[in-house]
Amino acid sequence: MKNTTKKLLIFGSLMGLLGFHIPMQQSGLFDQILGRLTIYATKESPEKVYLHTDKDFYTRGETIWFSTYLVDGITHRASNKSNVIYVELLDSLDRVVEQRIVYADSLGVGGEMELGEQIAAGNYLLRAYTKYMLNNEDPVFFQKQLPIAIPIRPGPPATYDASGVTVTRDTTIGTTIEQLAVSFFPEGGHLVAGMTNTLGVKITGAQGNGVAIRGYIRDQENKPVAEFTTKEFGLGTVGFIPNSNTTYHATVDINGRGKTFELPEIMPSGYVLHIENKGDHLLLDIKANTVNGLVGTMLLGHLRGNLFFKHIGKSEEKDTYTIKLLTDRLDDGVAHFTLFTALGEPVCERLVFIDQPKNDAKLSVLSYKDSYVQRDRVFLNLRLKDSNEKPLAGNFSISVSSRNDSIVNGTAVPNIKSWLLLDSDLGATVQDPGYFFRAPSAERKELLNALMLTHGWRRFVWKELVQQKVSKKLLFPPEKGLMISGKTTAFKNSYKVKPAVVTLGIFDEGVYQEKKNTNAQGKFSFGPFSFQDSIKVVLDAIDPFARKKGKEKDIAIIVDPVLPKIVSKSIRKAKFPLPYARATQQADNGTTGNFTYDPDVIQLDEAVVKEKKKTRAEIINEEINSLTLHGKARNRMFIDSFPGAERASVMDVLRMIPGVEVEGRYPNQVVKIRGGINSINLSIEPMYLLDGIQVPQDVIQGMQTFGVLFVDVLTGAEASIYGVRAANGVIAVYTDRGLRFRFEQERYPGITNFSMAGFYKAREFYTPNYRTPKPEHRKPDQRTTLYWEPNMYVNGKNQRPISFYTGDRRGTFWVKLEGMTRDGRPVSTNYAFEVD
Known part of the structure; x- marks a missing residue:
């Protein structure tokens, strides 16, 4: 017992x-x-950049005035990380045609880009980012499309009503059934048998724009079990209960022709995370179809990284529970909910957009009158208040431009609110994200829910975040200023590291000197510096250990490029909101007016010069072929043509090239080129070149693709220019070293000097004062932008009015204000007045 x-x-x-x-x-x-x-x-919080431009399209000879906003990606307050912002204008080939480096010492910093008379007309992309953003695998940069038009010859004034401009969206008209793309996104991530599932639906047409259409979910006997309808942007939702022993598909019909689409796989067991957004609260409904499936699980909710909700599944919550979560204390933005199993595995994810009216900040524009005459003085008063009518303070930028140049109704032009609260966290969402922030309606609420269902959280992946035991060393640390960095190598072999003592000399108004030792990899770094215009830089390096041999200057100094290499793809909308022909007509109203009315301007007759112009592809090929001894290669592979190659090694890329065999694992790979002729010693190793210099195989084995431009694979007659060494073929790797420098670097043993560009100093926006007549006032005033202020502090109390003069242009003018309150709330507002 x-x-x-x-x-x-x-x-x-x-x-x-x-x-x-x-x-x-x-x-x-x-x-x-x-x-x-x-x-x-x-x-490790991210950063976000937003740009407010004075207008939404331009013509040759005009100036793009912009204001940058650099904020912390979580709090949306001024970032305490970076102080350097890169602003770039890209053409239709994603080639940078203009760039500004802006020093951000406050929340809003202004700048400008002059559009020369030779710039080609077309659809351009304005991009802004910090180097710190490049640490993300798929960084989200601010991007805005800007059309640039050519002024047409003088003639009758063209008329154009921007109030009727809306985004061109696909409908079933002109869309064939073959062009449709239908995608389904189960709420939480999976379709689970035996439980009610909600799916987000997205249907796009040939141009990638949303299609409004009706469809059905059918079972294996083709019987309809659910009907769905997509609306604006091709978004919709549908719910049904799938059976584990039944297959389902979706059908869509256009003009009597149907097409079938597959549904996601149905899981026999699993979890369903269903959330309903009721405005002032969320209803969280969690279910599992296994015994005690929810016991010990954790449901977690965060908004941009700030944790606001956590719930552990209790013993009485075996397979289902419902929670009412109040949202009155949450900020606006994308909330991310994740359900973890008792073993810490994320199994369900769901995005919800929080939009609390109490968080709204209202910026009002008040004027003494709504209509003005030409060259009249305008006074505008600003009032910034919260939802309780209490004064607020913040930083704003303001532009006043012709309504024809500032498209505001139903367009793809982002504003600071739609960018910071939606696209900056999710990437490109829809053609017109501002649609979700206009007057509230049941349809907008429904479509915003569908938008959340069809997108995933992209700032981080839970599994990768949890497995990361310690913080990673940043490849691109936050920049507090301009840096002068590089490495020292042997002068005749730039791939042989050579540690040294480096002395920096800057010759500006005075002389500045600083001395540092390189690290074991020969790398050095000086800065941060903050200067404008250009400075003269001299770098001197010596090897103290080689002094006895008289070779202390046998060193090459290789300076890092100032400009970062961008591997992220640009985001271009399928269709631009403003028809290009209308943009060209509108250009006639402004620029050509100078020819018609200005007596000091002489218009010359048209002269036509005919010459065969090289295409961009021909120019690029000529530049690249000039880098190689062998000229053009039949088998040439560019690194950026392989998805994900920017984070691979050169050996990984070689595996993807036809005719090249790579066997073994690092560091014992064996490379063979099919078509090569074995040498007399029966070696199969090809010849390796790095920027035209023969190197051993282990140099290529250790190379990552960052900085590599392209790889040529040569065999037979192509390789013969390199002699008998190339009997087994040639693998030639070429980097883009030196192609992204903002300076001309002269190289001598142990010394290098160059001119380095500093931060861009923005010009002051000119506004005429017609109070006192002057001789220059006799000239016509056809300005499309009447007023621009990139950094204006609004204190909510005793705000001085804004004052400026109208010009000779008549019509509707838009006042557009954008900015941030001190507590991180984005605000965008518009106001219109007439000039008769």
């Missing part, structure tokens, strides 16, 4: 210990998840 009791006590103790150990282990896993989220929010 005693032995039996003793055994029972021991068994009970063991069970108690095991029962205690499981929650402890579970608690440790969840603590690790929460800890990593805290580190992300406090130390």
Whole structure:
């Protein structure tokens, strides 16, 4: 009896210990998840950049005036990381045609780009980012499309009503059934048998724009089990209960022709995370179709990285529970909910957009009158208040431009609110994200929910975040100023590292000198510096250990490029909102007016010069072929043509090139080119070239593709120019070293000097004062932008009015204000007045 009791006590103790150990282990896993989220929010938070431009399209000879906003990606307040912003204008080939480096010492910083008379007309892209953003695998830069038109010859004034401009969206008209693309996104991530599932639906046409259409979900006997309808942007939702022993498909019909689309796979067991957004609260409905499936699970919710909700599944919540979550204390933006199993595995994810009216900041524009005459003085008063009519303060930029140049109704032009609250966290969402921030309606609420269902959280992946035990060393640390960095190598072999002592000399108004030792890899860095215009830089390097041999200057100094290499793809909308012909007509109203009315301008007759112009492809090929001894290669592979290659090694890329065989694992790979002729010693190793210099195989083995431009593979007659060494073929790797410098660098042993461009100094926007007549006032005033202020502080109290003069242009003018309140709320507002 005693032995039996003793055994029972021991068994009970063991069970108690095991029962205690499981929650402890579970608690440790969840603590690790929460800890990593805290580190992300406090130390690894992203940055966001937004640009406000004075207009939305331009003509040759005009100036793009812009204001930059650099904020912390979580709090949306001024970032405390970077101070350097890169602003670029890209043409239709994604080639940078203009760039500005802006020093951000406040929330809003102005700048401008002059559009020369020779710039080609077309659809351009304005891009802004910091180097710190490049640490993300798929960075989200600010991008805005800007059409640039050519002024047409003088003639009758063209009329154009921008109020009727709307985004061109696909409908079933002109769209064939073959051009449709239909995608389904199960709420939470999976379709689970036996439970009610909601799917987000997205249907696009030939141009990638949304299609409004009706469709059906049918079972294996082709019987309809659910009907769905997409509306604006091709978005919609549909719900149904799938059976595990049944297959389903979707059908869509256009003009009597139908097409079938597959549905996601149905899981026999799993979890469903269903969320309804009721405005002032969220209803969270979590279900599992397994016994005790929710016991010990964790449901976590965060908004841009700030944790606001956590719930651990209780013993009485075995397979279902519902929670009402109030949203009155949450900021606006994309909330990210994730359900973790008791073992810490993320199994369901769901995005919800929080839009609390109490968070709204209202910026009002008040004027003494709504209509003005030509060259009249305009006074505008600004009032910034919260939802309770209490004064607020913030930084804003303001532009006043012709309505024809500032398209505001139903367009793809982003504003600061749609960018910071939607696209900056999700990437490109829809053609007109501002649609979701206009007057509230049931349809907009429904479509915003569908938008959340059809997008995933892209700032981080939970599995990667949790597995990251320590913070990664940043490839691109935040920039506080301009840096002068590089490495030292042997002068005749730039791939042989040579540590040295480097002295920096800057010759500006005075002389600045600084001396540093390189690290073991020969790398050095000076800065940060903050200067404008250009400076003269001299770098001197010596090898103190080679002084006795008289070779202390046998060193090459290779300076890093100032401009970063961008590997992220640009985002271009399928259709631009403003028809290009109308943009060209509008250009006639402004620029050509100078020819018609200005007596000091002489218009010359048209002269036509005919010459065969090289295409962009021909120019690029000529430049690249000039880098190689062998000229043009039949088998040439560009690194950026391989998705994901920017984070691979050169050996990984060689595996993807036809005719090249790579066997083994690092560092013992064996490379063979099919078609090569084995040498007399039966070696199969090809010849390796790096920027035209023969190198051993291990140099190529250790190379990453960052900085590599292209790889040529040569065989046969092509390789013969390199002699018998190339009997087994040639693998020639070429980097883009020196192609992205903003200076001309002269190289001598142990010394280099160059001119380095500093931060761009923006010009002041000119506004005429017609109060006192002047001789220059006799000239016509056809300005399309009447007023521009890139950094204006609004304090909410006793704000001085804005004052400027109208010109000779008549019609509707738009006042557009954008900016941030001090507590991180984005604000965008418009006001219109007439000039008769």
